[in-house]
């Protein structure tokens with residue numbers, strides 16, 4: 082209906098019926114100001130009534146007579162109204178009415194939705210009644226405190242439940258109000274006390290740390306420094322010589338989210354007389370939400386990094402600047418001669434060129450060719466080898482056509498390739514400003530752009546390359562990228578390194594970044610037989626995480642952690658902050674040769690299912706043959722990375738395309754995430770640099786132990802559950818008592834209460850299981866306690 086016709090209809094209607102109370106803006110202002118002034122008048126009258134009520138009481142029956150004088154500041158009206166509300170009504174609690182009326186007036190006057198006042202009125206009136214009752218209860222002889230209502234109800238109730246009964250009732254009503262209206266429960270109170278104590282403690286410790294030690298001072302200065310560093314950051318292709326990082330380049334402080342304001346749309350009418358419509362889209366908040374909001378208000382968002390709050394990220398100065406003082410020079414004569422060779426060679430095959438363009442990358446130069454009209458692209462593709470021969474260079478790759486461009490690309494290696502230092506890619510704004518979950522700065526593309534990808538999106542990576550072509554450097558680049566971006570609380574690595582040399586440096590950061598199985602000495606796995614247990618343990622972890630996600634009703638780890646940080650998931654129900662887990666297997670061929678199906682199955686299972694719950698696999702191999710990279714594995718690893726391989730067949734196995742055999746080595750690589758191949762120059766990070774980074778991290782305060790994976794007991798290696806009394810731990814009985822008293826069978830409880838290491842606590846739990854005191858392992862849940870109390874325990878142990 083158009084506006085005009087609507088207006089006509091309404092005016093017709095108003096002629097026929099009574100004039101309707103139209104709550105347009107004008108009416109609201111009028112009614113609002115009336116109520117506001119009325120409420121204020123009530124307050125004034127009530128206040129003055131407190132002083133004048135006795136003198137005015139005598140004239141109450143004569144208020145209609147003009148010459149009678151009342152002492153109330155609002156004269157006879159004030160005296161009468163106050164007498165009605167305070168004396169005959171609710172006593173002092175009647176101020177509630179005055180305030181409620183004033184506020185309602187104010188809301189209308191300011192055109193704020195009065196719907197919100199419903200609860201306000203309800204609770205206001207209930208509180209008024211309660212207060213009047215209370216005052217009537219405490220001081221029944223002062224009539225104006227509780228009013229007639231307060232007095233009478235008291236009188237009535239006391240006749241039935243007595244004075245003490247009314248006192249208890251009043252106390253109960255108060256608690257009812259505090260809990261339902263203010264969400265005020267004893268644990269919130271304790272929490273409040275604790276948080277106050279904590280903030281006092283923190284203030285003290287910050288005063289102490291400011292007084293002593295430069296190191297702590299540095300950590301306090303991080304935020305400021307970061308903003309300074311941000312300004313200093315070189316844009317990605319600038320020379321990194323200008324970079325001077327002193328401290329952590331990143332900080333993972335979790336920003337506190339502002340609560341979303343309720344959306345309100347007011348549709349104002351052009352016409353003064355028309356009704357203005359207010360559409361409010363306030364969402365109803367459920368119980369859980371308000372408690373979590375309250376928790377967040379009281380304690381702030383959960384901060385996973387709190388345990389290592391002073392952790393400092395490695396600085397950029399730990400990385401070497403390989404190109405210091407050198408600028409990447411483009412050899413014009415080299416470009417010219419290559420161009421001529423290409424043109425001549427193609428001419429020999431009767432392929433004319435309309436246009437040619439060169440893009441110089443760190444290791445190769447891309448010559449982009451637009452052939453003359455009528456030349457078939459397949460013809461050029463077929464001549465790949467001949468053209469390569471004519472150009473007499475290794476590493477020629479022909480891309481016909483370049484996807485999305487319709488031109489033909491010929492990549493020719495540069496005579497003097499330049500290194501891409503890890504330092505440059507880490508310092509690039511692309512990496513520094515990334516919002517990716519697990520960002521990896523691989524290196525640079527052919528057009529010198531820094532290439533950053535998200536491991537979390539891949540979600541698993543298959544890497545291949547013949548020996549000496551840059552695979553180990555590539556793995557170090559991946560791990561270093563993550564170390565520069567992720568706090569130890571956010572990501573954990575499981576490293577499998579049968580060669581026993583490549584990844585040993587990461588041992589130093591075991592208690593910061595590594596994850597391992599309980600009872601395992603070395604976090605980095607070098608023994609193939611142990612890999613199977615770890616993979617299966619990871620499967621247990623995966624299943625447990627899926628249960629947590631299901632319970633939290635979220636789809637992936639990011640949503641889960643978000644919800645956990647917002648304190649919407651209760652740690653008492655097993656919920657915890659979940660770090661990403663990255664499993665790196667170097668020399669996968671070795672592993673599959675020795676363990677075969679036993680590793681293939683859990684790897685394939687993890688690869689299929691683990692993406693949502695934050696477990697990501699990186700598998701590297703020298704020999705990408707089909708019996709190593711089986712169909713099952715390949716199908717679940719969409720992201721592939723190839724360094725130079727020795728044959729076209731290997732290239733096909735890893736990339737499903739040729740090209741990796743044509744690479745030039747030394748970090749020259751091809752990467753695909755399932756669609757286009759990208760040629761990249763891998764960044765270079767040398768062992769001493771990695772050592773400096775791990776030393777820097779390793780020297781800082783760490784967690785008590787590496788991140789613990791769930792226990793997994795292999796079938797044949799199953800630890801016997803013999804209950805040998807002589808072999809029991811010395812503190813077995815103490816542990817049993819703790820477990821039975823707490824009725825909670827968890828190793829971490831023993832760790833905390835008895836100050837034990839994880840391994841010993843785990844062993845004791847096994848012994849308790851063998852003795853029949855706790856039930857079997859149940860994944861992420863605590864074990865069931867089978868003994869009900871200490872007497873039963875005593876009897877059991879004596880037997």
Ligand SMILES: Nc1ncnc2c1ncn2[C@@H]1O[C@H](COP(=O)(O)OP(=O)(O)OP(=O)(O)O)[C@@H](O)[C@H]1O
Pocket residue numbers: 500501546547548549550551552553554555703747748749762763764765766
């Ligand atoms: N990204 C790179 N930039 C420059 N040079 C590189 C790069 N990657 C590797 N190299 C050079 O190649 C050498 C061998 O690299 P790397 O040790 O990574 O090979 P690998 O493939 O792991 O060999 P293996 O499988 O035998 O361990 C390095 O010592 C370095 O000199």
